[in-house]
Each structure stands twice: as structure tokens, then as C-alpha cells.
Amino acid sequence: MHLSEEELSMAKAPVTCLIVDDSAFMRFHLKRMMESFENVIASEAANGTEAIREYGRLKPDIVLMDIVMPGLEGVETVKRICNEDPAARVIMISSLSYKEKVAEAISAGAKCFLPKPVTTEELRKAIEKVLSIATESRVGELV
């Protein structure tokens, strides 16, 4: 089916999200939350190494990243993703929410930090915030 340019511009692109957590429960839980939002496509990675590979392949709009994972842990994973793509929009979600760890995550490139357990409303607000920061900075770059 052929779509006109106008129709194409009207079609709203879905927000793509990569959920990174070694816990199958958290991936299930966050995916269900994400899919309760309108027009979101969520995919998953179970560790840092897988996350870097999937980020490169999918270039998602948002990454939800855990910290405590076997092997490559979350903060180091964020650092590597953001080194490759400084525009990456990462939201850390972890029960380890002490000041030093939050600062470390933000310094690594995360745009936002949510302590577990996270509610659907907290997640929605964080995503809106991170997407709006990115949009503002893109507008700034264009100006």
C-alpha cells in the first residue's frame, strides 16, 4: 500500500525501548508497564554485553537499565553505550539508590534514576522527561 508524504508524516512513530535486567521478573514487569503505554515497542536484554549488542542493532529511543547484574554491570554498560552514542537516553532503575551510586550512574551518561520498586506512573513521568530533554537538546543543536 502506498502512503502519501502527508500520511507518512501523520503516522506517529512508536517509541522503542530496550529493557536491560538480569531478572526475568523485572523484564516481564517493566515490559508489561511499557506496553501499557500507547505506541511503545519494548525489547529485552539480560546482561550488559547483550545490552550493548542490542543497543547497536536496535538504536532504541529509551533504555531502562538495572545496575546489579552478573558480568558487565549496569553503570559500566551505560558508560560504554554513551561513549558510542552520547545521545543515548538511559533511565537507570535499581534498588541500589545511594547518593554515590546515583551520581556514578548520571556521570556515566544516564539521564534519570528511578529506585526500585518503580510504579507505572513514575516510569511514565521519567520517560516523558527523558524524551523531552532529548527533544529540547536536538532543537538547541538545530538552532
Next chain:
Amino acid sequence: MRLDFVKIFVDSTALMFRELIGPTVDVPSIAMKPSPVASREVMAIISLAGEAQGRVIFDMDLFTAVQLAGHMLGEPSPGMTPLVRSSIAELASMAIGRAISRINDCGTLIKMTPPTVITGANLISYDQCFETLVAPIATAYGEVRVNITIQDLD
């Protein structure tokens, strides 16, 4: 034994259970034992390292584990599925992660390992005795015993 840290672990665990499982969660009593009291069918174990070291063991019946996981997942589970194991691991991880965050914010740096969940009967035989604080947490789905051992590094 760092009793000040133990109190933080008990309080954080009870609070996390109340948030995730419901307001009826209670800690009726706590007791000091010469070694961990963990002999039920499901255990979640987290090791602590850093400026203090130790171990936390969550111990519960299979029925309790499956019901708690069902509550967290928002749907009943037929038995001890991988998702149920993961739910119990995450429940323990969130409780201990929160406690560690409070302790770290007070200036003692502690790290935790990802939780290990073990299922079966009489799985662990303790060949070493560690003074352990045992806190039974009463939930609507049965009791979860939390065994906490934590000491400063000398």
C-alpha cells in the same frame, strides 16, 4: 555483629514487603541464633562484601514463594516456574538493595551479589556457625524468615 545494620536490614525488608505484598506484613519478633535458621523449601541468598561483610538468607515454604510471586506478577502461578524463582530473587534483591543504600549513605560502603535462589528440602548443611539474627516476616501468604549475618572487617 553490627546490630545497627541489622535493624536497617529488618526495617527495609519489612517496608519493601509492605510496598510489594500489602500493608498486613508484620515482623512479630526477632531473635539471635548461633547459626542461620533456614531449612524450608525455598531460599534466596545474597552475600555482602565491602567495609562490612555477611550474608542474608530468605527462607520460605514453596506455597508461600509461589503465592508471593503470584502477587508480584499479578497472576497466579502453577508452581515453581523460572518466573516465580526470579520474582523471589528480585523481592530479596530489592529489600537488601534498599538496606545497603541506606547503610552506604551513612558512610559504610557495602556491595551485594545478585541473589541465588535454591529450592528443595534440607539443601544446606552449615559447617560453620555464624551468629545470625532471625526475623520472621508474617505475610498474608505465610512466613518468610530473614537470616542476617553482618560484621565489620577487622
